[in-house]
Amino acid sequence: MTPALDPRDRGGPGQPLVSVRGLVKHFPIKKGLGRARAVVQAVDGIDFDILKGETLGVVGESGCGKSTTARLLMGLIPHDRGDLLFDGEAIGGRDLPLRDFRRQAQMVFQDSYSSLNPRMTIEASISFGPRVHGTPARRAIEEARALLARVGLEPARFAGRYPHELSGGQRQRVNIARALALNPRLVVLDEAVSALDKSVEAQVLNLLLDLKEEFGLTYLFISHDLNVVRFICDRVAVMYLGRVVEIGPAEAVLGAPAHPYTAALLASMPSLDPDRRTEEPPLAGDPPNPIDPPSGCRFHPRCAWGEPVCAKEDPALADIGPHHAVACLARQPGAAHSRAPLLEREAA
Amino acid sequence: MSPETEPLVKVENLAVAFRGGVRAVDGVDLTVRRGEVVALIGESGSGKSVTLRAIMRLNPERTSRVEGRIRVAGQDVMALPKRALADFRGRTVAMIFQEPLLALDPVYTLGRQIAEAVRRHEGVSEAEARARALAMFERVRIPSPERRLDAYPHEMSGGMRQRAMIALALACRPQLLLADEPTTALDATVQIQILLLLRELQRELGLSAIFVTHDLGAAVEVADRIAVMYAGRIVEEGSARQVVLSPQHPYTVGLLKSRADGALAKGARLVTIPGSPPDLARRPPGCAFAPRCPLADEACRRDPPVVSPAPGHRAACWRVPGADAAEPAQRADAA
Ligand SMILES: Nc1ncnc2c1ncn2[C@@H]1O[C@H](COP(=O)(O)OP(=O)(O)O)[C@@H](O)[C@H]1O
Ligand SMILES: Nc1ncnc2c1ncn2[C@@H]1O[C@H](COP(=O)(O)OP(=O)(O)O)[C@@H](O)[C@H]1O
Ligand SMILES: [Mg+2]
Ligand SMILES: [Mg+2]
Numbered sequence: 001m002t003p004a005l006d007p008r009d010r011g012g013p014g015q016p017l018v019s020v021r022g023l024v025k026h027f028p029i030k031k032g033l034g035r036a037r038a039v040v041q042a043v044d045g046i047d048f049d050i051l052k053g054e055t056l057g058v059v060g061e062s063g064c065g066k067s068t069t070a071r072l073l074m075g076l077i078p079h080d081r082g083d084l085l086f087d088g089e090a091i092g093g094r095d096l097p098l099r100d101f102r103r104q105a106q107m108v109f110q111d112s113y114s115s116l117n118p119r120m121t122i123e124a125s126i127s128f129g130p131r132v133h134g135t136p137a138r139r140a141i142e143e144a145r146a147l148l149a150r151v152g153l154e155p156a157r158f159a160g161r162y163p164h165e166l167s168g169g170q171r172q173r174v175n176i177a178r179a180l181a182l183n184p185r186l187v188v189l190d191e192a193v194s195a196l197d198k199s200v201e202a203q204v205l206n207l208l209l210d211l212k213e214e215f216g217l218t219y220l221f222i223s224h225d226l227n228v229v230r231f232i233c234d235r236v237a238v239m240y241l242g243r244v245v246e247i248g249p250a251e252a253v254l255g256a257p258a259h260p261y262t263a264a265l266l267a268s269m270p271s272l273d274p275d276r277r278t279e280e281p282p283l284a285g286d287p288p289n290p291i292d293p294p295s296g297c298r299f300h301p302r303c304a305w306g307e308p309v310c311a312k313e314d315p316a317l318a319d320i321g322p323h324h325a326v327a328c329l330a331r332q333p334g335a336a337h338s339r340a341p342l343l344e345r346e347a348a
Numbered sequence: 349m350s351p352e353t354e355p356l357v358k359v360e361n362l363a364v365a366f367r368g369g370v371r372a373v374d375g376v377d378l379t380v381r382r383g384e385v386v387a388l389i390g391e392s393g394s395g396k397s398v399t400l401r402a403i404m405r406l407n408p409e410r411t412s413r414v415e416g417r418i419r420v421a422g423q424d425v426m427a428l429p430k431r432a433l434a435d436f437r438g439r440t441v442a443m444i445f446q447e448p449l450l451a452l453d454p455v456y457t458l459g460r461q462i463a464e465a466v467r468r469h470e471g472v473s474e475a476e477a478r479a480r481a482l483a484m485f486e487r488v489r490i491p492s493p494e495r496r497l498d499a500y501p502h503e504m505s506g507g508m509r510q511r512a513m514i515a516l517a518l519a520c521r522p523q524l525l526l527a528d529e530p531t532t533a534l535d536a537t538v539q540i541q542i543l544l545l546l547r548e549l550q551r552e553l554g555l556s557a558i559f560v561t562h563d564l565g566a567a568v569e570v571a572d573r574i575a576v577m578y579a580g581r582i583v584e585e586g587s588a589r590q591v592v593l594s595p596q597h598p599y600t601v602g603l604l605k606s607r608a609d610g611a612l613a614k615g616a617r618l619v620t621i622p623g624s625p626p627d628l629a630r631r632p633p634g635c636a637f638a639p640r641c642p643l644a645d646e647a648c649r650r651d652p653p654v655v656s657p658a659p660g661h662r663a664a665c666w667r668v669p670g671a672d673a674a675e676p677a678q679r680a681d682a683a
Contacts, residue, residue: 061535167624168392197391197562199621202606206617224536227609231618268536270543270565272609274588277569281541286505 006216008104008185009052011088016049017186017218018073023047023082025068029291041290042068044242045082047317050186055212055219057233057250059226059265061287064239066222070188073220074107086186103133106179110191112171115178116163122148123159126178133182140181147177151207169200176207180215188220193228205232226269230254235323238262241290241298244317248324258326261299297329309336354422355379356524356556357403362416364398364407369629372398374580376416378558380524385550385557387567387588390577391625396560399577400526403558404441405433421523439469442517446529448509451516452501458485458512459497462519469520484515488545507538511545518549525550525557531566543569564603568592573660576600579626579636586661596655596663598641635666643667 025043043065050056058066072079075091075098086104089096109115116125126147127140135143145155151173163171172192179187189208193201205228212219223229229236229250236253238246238261246259257263267282283302288294294301300310305328313335315327330339357380364373373395380386388396401407402414405425418425421440428436445451453461462484463477472480478497485493488511501509510530517525527546531539547570550557561567567574568588575585576597584597595601602621623640626632632639638648647666655668665671 061537169624198564198603199391199606200624202608202618202620203622205608206620209615209617225608226536227607231608234614265537268540270536270540270563270569272565272568272592272607274568274592278540278544281537281544283537284541286507286538287535 006185009087013052015052015088016085017052017087018050018220019083019085019088020046020048020069020073021083021085023069023072023084024080025065025072025077026080038291041242041293043072043079044290044293046239046242046244048237048244048247050218050220051235053216053218054234055221055232057229057236058220058222058239059224059229059236060239061265062224063241063287063290065242065290066239067190069239070107070190070220070222074105074188075101076107103182104184105186105188106182106184107188107190108172108175108179108192110194112168112175112195113163115175116171118163121160121162122153122166122174123155125163126174126181129178129182144177144181147180148174150180150211151177152203153177167200169196169204172196172204173207176204176211180211183215184217186218186220188222190222191224192221194223194225201228208232226254226266238265241288241293243298243327245299245328246324246326247317248321248326252321252324258320258324258331259299259328260303260305260330264302264304297327305330305337305339307337355381356384356421357558358417358419359399359403360417362399362402362418363414364395364402365413367411371628371631372580373402374631376577376580376582378575378582378585380556380558382523382556383550383554384573385547385559385571386573386575387559387561387571388575388577388582389561389564389567391562393625393628394577395580395628396562396577397528400443400528400558400560403524403526404437404443406443435469438465438520438522440522441524441526442520442522443526443528444510444513444517444530446532448513449501451513452509454501457498457500458504458516462497462516465516466519480519481515484519485512487518487549488512488515490515506534507541510534510538510542514542514546514549518553518555521553523556525555527557527559529561530559532561532563539566540569546570564592564607576603579631580628581636581664583637583665584663586658590658590661594657594661596657596661596668597637597665598643598667599637600663602640602642635664641667 023043023046026039026041028037028039030037060066071077073084084091086096086101091101092098123141123144126144130140131137145159148155148158153170153173193204196204221233233250236250237244240261246253246262253262257266264282271278296311296313297315300306310329313329315329315332317325317327318332319325320331329335329337333341334343359376359378362373362376365371376399390396403418459481462481466477466480481497482493485497490496490508490511531542543566559570571588574588574591575582578599584600595604605619606621608618621640626636634649635652638644652664652666653671654662654664655670656662
């Protein structure tokens, strides 16, 4: 595959493109007038890798820290603690200054307007990044036009248009072209197809798959739509209140979820079968606020399997199968949860 | 027809055009029986919200032209005088939206807003109106309802605000609920709670409802019947089972096929509908879907006939079996 041939590759195919370890980001906020300051534990100690050439999905309810994780990874906001490595080198460190990293990692947002300058033509927007990084203007424009054609927008018709003259789907194609203009290795897609109509979403998903093959890309794909994630992702991380609660191959996590929260997310998807409509909502209430997360397992107040021990012990992410890990006491051998498997020693 | 068997809503040949030439709705027929939920699905810009607003006469009077017939609960909506219209809105028909903050007044407590609405429409005492507000909060299962009545809209979470808006809409016991994408902005875990709540309230109160959504899954969860809109027209309508399990119109077929939830092999590509919906100011003649349709031929340049493949199921398409024998559809622009 192409990643191995990439001259920028450092660690070879076996080294993850991204490694995140113990990542923490708390936002201090004022809580009411004159009241004590509080912190939002937006990201609270997460670990994951993104392998070269794969698509890692991140799912979870709004406020669980998906976008914050993406912004931390992109170096758009500083982290409080933890390590962020790109192909083995610390992002923003001596060997990989932010400027060099940014050529290799790009982001596409849900709001297709947000990263396009309303007063710039499409081709000017796409060629802007390469020009800042030293590509001569004429070549940058030529490449921008080639990219427009590649994302399905005829350059002769679209290059000179302004963002407001395009539909949402067309603007998102422009954003993808803009992201690719610097020839990145990693593309972070934060709800990038969520605002599109279904028929347009399907077109853009196909485009993303084609571009990934063609340019040897690696994706971090954030979405709240589990059907889309199942379709496009190789592996999936499920987040809840600033933590990763389950991570593994897409078929395993979404096909046989191990965490009760993952199971509830899946069961919340509307059924498409008129004869088997959903009878009971899998979860009650709104997603909780990460200002005062519950003690122990953060999911325990909403969990169908909650037991007293869950309010006391904070489960760590532990392996339960090939490349499949889950943070749940009910799955942890030897834990004081009635469903917990026995330790091998005890079982013997 | 007797009043009981007469449908609660009968929209005939509805057309809404805006200044500048946009024909947002172009010949819509829609019937909703008593106690029935009809989902109106379609992509953005297909005319769903404009159709709903026409039923409440909420499209801007100065910049829109509305034609056709709309009867709701025996009343000719287009002919209602101003006073009767104010009564009609709220008492006969109520509407809920995607964004509750549009329906709720930020400067009054929720209890006050609901009580006010009840007093205005029913002239009951303040105590009675307050009791109704509390009963509604209990009905939509807002926890600690008494305390929450004194909350302001911004003090509530998204799902709770949605419940409060439903309480406000249903407080004056309307017969018809118009819901415009009420769950679109919610997390899936909250969306399913609100969908099931709406289904339960609708059953208990014997409400009729038109539920607008772009999400087929949400439609299947709540609707008895589904109407599919494309470029200002209903292209297919039937029971939820008919539309989902045996879709007839190529647009419906395409929508169902392009969903990412089929059992696909890894790396496979989705089946997509090429192109994008037409500019409504320059609608192609005949079937508006023809330029994107894999089955289109010469015939499709003429207005498609309405074909009924099974009782209660209709599709407007030349390529549905039986179309050749059918009568061309009557259209607003043909009249
Ligand atoms: N700049 C900020 N200041 C304060 N709180 C923030 C900021 N950015 C995000 N948050 C909070 O952090 C939490 C996680 O947010 P986010 O990462 O955007 O979640 P998601 O993308 O999963 O919806 C939320 O409670 C959000 O309100
Ligand atoms: N008040 C208005 N003035 C002019 N055009 C409008 C107005 N309201 C809606 N439209 C246009 O009518 C078409 C249908 O809109 P709408 O019914 O809101 O679509 P949707 O199916 O997404 O709800 C769109 O092209 C929209 O821009
Ligand atoms: Mg986000
Ligand atoms: Mg709408």
